[in-house]
Amino acid sequence: TQTVSQSDAHVTVFEGDSVELRCNYSYGGSIYLSWYIQHHGRGLQFLLKYYSGNPVVQGVNGFEAEFSKSDSSFHLRKASVHWSDSAVYFCAVRDRGSALGRLHFGAGTQLIVIP
Amino acid sequence: GALVYQYPRRTICKSGTSMRMECQAVGFQATSVAWYRQSPQKTFELIALSTVNSAIKYEQNFTQEKFPISHPNLSFSSMTVLNAYLEDRGLYLCGARGDSGNTLYFGEGSRLIVV
Secondary structure (H helix, E strand, O other), X not given: OOEEEOOOOEEEEEOOOXXXXXXXXXXXXXXXXXXXXXXXXXXXXXXXXXXXXXXXXXXXXXXXXXXXXXXXXXXXXXXXXXHHHOEEEEEEEEEOOOOOOOOEEOOOEEXXXXX | OOEEEEEOOEEEEOOOOOEEEEEEEEOOOOOEEEEEEEOOOOOEEEEEEEEOOOOXXXXXXXXXXXXXXXXXXXXXXXXXXXXXXXXXXXXXXXXXXOOOOOOOEEOOOEEEEEO
């Protein structure tokens, strides 16, 4: 059974601070990992993904994430956040052998950026 | 870029009535479409996976009789929630994927409010 754990329900930082949103997964096979952002009342916006190669992947708006097989993690980072980054962030995992639309989502981390 | 439009953004319907929602892929051909429901508690449930020219696969607890889906071409899909009740409330998200790449792009969602 795949599980995706986002240990922090809420993270609060000041504008200009760096931030790391944590994602750990439990799955033994080959997987795709991705992050999505959801602003209040909106849909899911794709940020970035990892499936092979360089474990550090770059996404939109200055976000990056690093895959660690040893830690079973795919943490999302940003060096300097803006107030507009306030949103809920979802980590998602897909088994490479499963259908392409079958994502397992974490519970989400709400990022609050204080101006 | 890849865009997914969903319509309507929000519907308020009386208990026992139905709601139809549409999903349009722009800028790419949506060979696969995944319909999700996000509960008021923010968790995601996969309703069904649809691939053009293939049978639609419904997840456990979701049926074609309750959530009929149409995916007639590579740019459009629709889903209806029949006889909606309080437990059907939520944000219905359409995720679409093209032929190349493994990214699922989501629309803004169609929010169903049942009164």
